[in-house]
Amino acid sequence: MTSAEEQLPRKLTAILQVDVVGYSRLMGQDESGTLRRLRNHQNKLINPTIKAFHGRVVKLMGDGILIWSTSWKVCTRQVYRFFLLHSLYQ
DSSP states (O other): OOHHHHHSOOOOOEEEEEEOTTHHHHHHHOHHHHHHHHHHHIIIIIHHHHHHTTEEEEEEETTEEEEEESSHHHHHHHHHHHHHHSOTTO
16 A cells, blocks of 8 residues: 555445335326425435435435435434335325
8 A cells, every 4th residue: 555545534434325116107197296295305304314414415316316424324224214204105
């Protein structure tokens, strides 16, 4: 290793990809309602949860979210718990 490599701090990070199951079907049934519910979920719980656990949204892709976090275990559990409790089908 060079001295520059030895001086760089290392840290554990995680990248999480979240995707909505049945998104195309939901959009076909009720496009505006599906988009409204998805935005509501993102604004009320997903984004605050990601921020609380020192993460950030890297990219939004329709029904998918790419998330970066230094607190991977807690962030992943909280986002997963959210999706179990708050369905887009409601």
